[in-house]
Amino acid sequence: xxxxxxxxxxxxxxxxxxxxxxxNGRGELDDDTAARVxxxxxxxxxxxxxxxxxLARGRTRIVGMLVPSLIWPWIGEVVQGAVDVVESGxxxxxxxxxxxxAQSMRQFAAQVSAKSFDGxxxxxxxxxxxxxxxxxxxxxxxxxxxxxxxxxxxPSVATTNLAGGAAAAGHLLGIGRTRPLVVTGSRRFGCTRDxxxxxxxxxxxxxxxxxxxxxxxxxxxxxxxxxxxxRLLEGGVHFDAVFAHNDLSAGGAIRAVRExxxxxxxxxxxxxxxxxxxxxxTDPPLTTVHQPMREMGEAAARMLIDHFAGTPLPETxxxxxxxxxxxxxxxxxxxxxxxxxxxxxxxxxxxxVPV
Amino acid sequence: xxxxxxxxxxxxxxxxxxxxxxxNGRGELDDDTAARVxxxxxxxxxxxxxxxxxLARGRTRIVGMLVPSLIWPWIGEVVQGAVDVVESGxxxxxxxxxxxxAQSMRQFAAQVSAKSFDGxxxxxxxxxxxxxxxxxxxxxxxxxxxxxxxxxxxPSVATTNLAGGAAAAGHLLGIGRTRPLVVTGSRRFGCTRDxxxxxxxxxxxxxxxxxxxxxxxxxxxxxxxxxxxxRLLEGGVHFDAVFAHNDLSAGGAIRAVRExxxxxxxxxxxxxxxxxxxxxxTDPPLTTVHQPMREMGEAAARMLIDHFAGTPLPETxxxxxxxxxxxxxxxxxxxxxxxxxxxxxxxxxxxxVPV
DNA sequence: CTGAAAGCGCTTACAG
DNA sequence: CTGAAAGCGCTTACAG
Numbered sequence: 044x045x046x047x048x049x050x051x052x053x054x055x056x057x058x059x060x061x062x063x064x065x066x067n068g069r070g071e072l073d074d075d076t077a078a079r080v081x082x083x084x085x086x087x088x089x090x091x092x093x094x095x096x097x098l099a100r101g102r103t104r105i106v107g108m109l110v111p112s113l114i115w116p117w118i119g120e121v122v123q124g125a126v127d128v129v130e131s132g133x134x135x136x137x138x139x140x141x142x143x144x145a146q147s148m149r150q151f152a153a154q155v156s157a158k159s160f161d162g163x164x165x166x167x168x169x170x171x172x173x174x175x176x177x178x179x180x181x182x183x184x185x186x187x188x189x190x191x192x193x194x195x196x197x198p199s200v201a202t203t204n205l206a207g208g209a210a211a212a213g214h215l216l217g218i219g220r221t222r223p224l225v226v227t228g229s230r231r232f233g234c235t236r237d238x239x240x241x242x243x244x245x246x247x248x249x250x251x252x253x254x255x256x257x258x259x260x261x262x263x264x265x266x267x268x269x270x271x272x273x274r275l276l277e278g279g280v281h282f283d284a285v286f287a288h289n290d291l292s293a294g295g296a297i298r299a300v301r302e303x304x305x306x307x308x309x310x311x312x313x314x315x316x317x318x319x320x321x322x323x324x325t326d327p328p329l330t331t332v333h334q335p336m337r338e339m340g341e342a343a344a345r346m347l348i349d350h351f352a353g354t355p356l357p358e359t360x361x362x363x364x365x366x367x368x369x370x371x372x373x374x375x376x377x378x379x380x381x382x383x384x385x386x387x388x389x390x391x392x393x394x395x396v397p398v
Numbered sequence: 399x400x401x402x403x404x405x406x407x408x409x410x411x412x413x414x415x416x417x418x419x420x421x422n423g424r425g426e427l428d429d430d431t432a433a434r435v436x437x438x439x440x441x442x443x444x445x446x447x448x449x450x451x452x453l454a455r456g457r458t459r460i461v462g463m464l465v466p467s468l469i470w471p472w473i474g475e476v477v478q479g480a481v482d483v484v485e486s487g488x489x490x491x492x493x494x495x496x497x498x499x500a501q502s503m504r505q506f507a508a509q510v511s512a513k514s515f516d517g518x519x520x521x522x523x524x525x526x527x528x529x530x531x532x533x534x535x536x537x538x539x540x541x542x543x544x545x546x547x548x549x550x551x552x553p554s555v556a557t558t559n560l561a562g563g564a565a566a567a568g569h570l571l572g573i574g575r576t577r578p579l580v581v582t583g584s585r586r587f588g589c590t591r592d593x594x595x596x597x598x599x600x601x602x603x604x605x606x607x608x609x610x611x612x613x614x615x616x617x618x619x620x621x622x623x624x625x626x627x628x629r630l631l632e633g634g635v636h637f638d639a640v641f642a643h644n645d646l647s648a649g650g651a652i653r654a655v656r657e658x659x660x661x662x663x664x665x666x667x668x669x670x671x672x673x674x675x676x677x678x679x680t681d682p683p684l685t686t687v688h689q690p691m692r693e694m695g696e697a698a699a700r701m702l703i704d705h706f707a708g709t710p711l712p713e714t715x716x717x718x719x720x721x722x723x724x725x726x727x728x729x730x731x732x733x734x735x736x737x738x739x740x741x742x743x744x745x746x747x748x749x750x751v752p753v
Numbered sequence: 754c755t756g757a758a759a760g761c762g763c764t765t766a767c768a769g
Numbered sequence: 770c771t772g773a774a775a776g777c778g779c780t781t782a783c784a785g
Contacts, residue, residue, distance in 0.1 A: 061771060073770060101777065
């Protein structure tokens with residue numbers, strides 16, 4: 044019932060070989076023959092079976108992607124970037140998550156062994172690096188995204204966590220803040236160490252080495268941000284800014300500052316990291332270090348697709364820069380005059396994020 | 399270099415047919431033979447090639463999933479639910495988004511024609527229903543998730559938008575609110591119409607038919623929620639509650655109410671819809687109608703996987719209930735007494751959402 | 754209980 | 770410029 048290359052060949056009065064050549068544009072062939080075959084392909088609506096092509100060519104035209112979980116908002120962005128590029132290249136994206144822990148990894152490993160895909164994009168789920176490391180040796184090209192452990196054993200795409208931390212510091216120094224509280228992410232992540240280092244170094248270089256009591260380890264939750272602020276306020280430790288290692292904990296910091304009766308940014312300026320949609324919805328909106336998630340997914344996918352086309356995988360990480368996005372949590376918004384006919388406060392435009 | 403079934407057969411001294419039988423547990427075979435073959439499989443680390451199996455069996459053991467975009471937070475949840483079930487069933491999930499519009503659909507259609515997957519899960523991107531509709535006729539089983547247009551032509555998984563709207567109404571009536579402002583989503587979505595209908599009917603049934611000025615069409619943005627509130631306040635229209643059709647617009651409503659110097663929930667109680675993570679981070683936290691996103695993804699995937707195993711696809715939609723989650727935006731939080739040694743306000747526990 | 758052979762739908766040397 | 774044949778790695782009647 045399904046149309047095969049044999050049907051096309053028969054109807055066009057040529058061999059399967061010839062049809063295949065037309066399909067793949069390989070070899071010289073008579074213009075008339077080619078035109079006739081093409082007409083039949085069109086007429087029959089023939090599309091080569093991915094299974095047949097896959098077996099014959101020894102490749103699936105599928106890219107695998109392994110991520111820890113899809114419920115973290117920034118991972119969706121990375122995957123979106125990757126899927127766009129993969130699709131444009133005529134490939135498909137086979138998605139794996141590590142949501143069910145060891146069982147997920149077992150099933151993922153089975154698909155690797157079954158050669159279900161030609162290459163792999165990875166946001167490393169914790170504790171899987173040993174397994175991932177052996178994959179290239181088994182003939183599977185791997186590109187790492189956001190090498191969290193900062194080990195440079197794979198072709199990878201990274202962002203400038205160090206420079207991002209430095210940019211946050213530079214901005215806060217620029218608005219005269221000399222005693223910033225840092226609420227870090229978990230120390231076991233390379234990104235956290237880099238963000239902290241860039242920040243601390245910049246302050247030190249400007250004559251303001253950070254005292255230990257101003258660096259608090261957090262865990263990327265809203266609560267860790269508010270708790271850190273509360274504790275310092277209660278302890279009577281003075282600070283005039285907060286640099287939190289993600290937007291959620293920065294949001295917690297903003298809230299705790301305001302609940303303590305102080306103002307943001309007047310008394311305490313707050314800077315986050317990531318620039319997830321939530322950052323636009325804090326009050327005031329959050330100044331934050333934008334990570335190019337989408338672009339990282341795109342770059343990693345492009346590396347792999349180009350590699351299939353013959354370009355060797357780069358040996359050094361491709362680094363995409365972070366960008367400091369300045370909003371009301373560090374710089375008071377100039378009150379926008381109301382346009383004629385409008386009496387309420389002007390609302391700043393925010394990109395639509397549909398439900 | 400790659401190990402094939404022929405290698406296993408040779409080493410075990412049997413035919414490929416026998417190895418295949420061991421692999422698939424089909425046909426009677428001698429216990430000793432089976433054990434020997436299994437030992438060789440183990441020894442060689444043999445895993446059948448997905449490509450070979452796929453071609454021979456005429457199926458790929460891959461499930462396709464088409465979604466509008468991954469940057470909407472709730473879609474990530476649905477996909478996560480689906481991928482968990484698909485993986486558990488030994489299948490792979492091939493992900494397609496409609497992020498690049500018509501071009502995305504063209505590439506998706508090519509993969510459909512190439513028979514790249516055995517079944518399809520769909521969150522319908524706008525305007526693609528005509529195409530999707532013809533797929534089952536071409537032999538591709540399709541399960542729809544959250545049939546937004548409310549057309550029941552496919553096996554599908556849905557949630558109770560109508561009952562969700564009614565639950566929001568019942569809750570607001572229960573706390574004595576008789577003049578609610580409704581900020582809807584775009585009217586072209588079936589979910590919006592259902593949420594509105596359930597809400598309006600419940601109020602009418604309780605003797606409070608809603609006047610037209612209390613129903614405002616929104617677009618799921620934070621701004622539409624705050625603008626609607628501002629406009630009514632300025633117009634002197636009295637209302638004592640807001641029911642917004644998603645959490646983001648509910649968040650906008652909360653903010654506008656407070657900026658106008660009124661209290662939430664004292665003067666105006668606010669209810670949202672969805673229960674995305676943001677709902678826990680508004681101030682006060684948002685009462686909202688929880689949609690079982692994860693469970694919908696799981697249910698749809700299970701339908702398809704079961705169908706591959708022989709269970710017919712259900713003809714009526716599988717409906718998963720919404721749940722009303724009551725938080726501080728409708729019911730004042732009872733002030734938690736501070737534990738000894740803690741002087742700040744107690745912070746309610748929130749599940750960790752890692753960066 | 755086991756195997757030889759054909760077939761799944763393509764591609765690719767090889768020969769002409 | 771074109772085609773017959775072998776092969777990709779499996780499964781599945783069919784025969785014994």
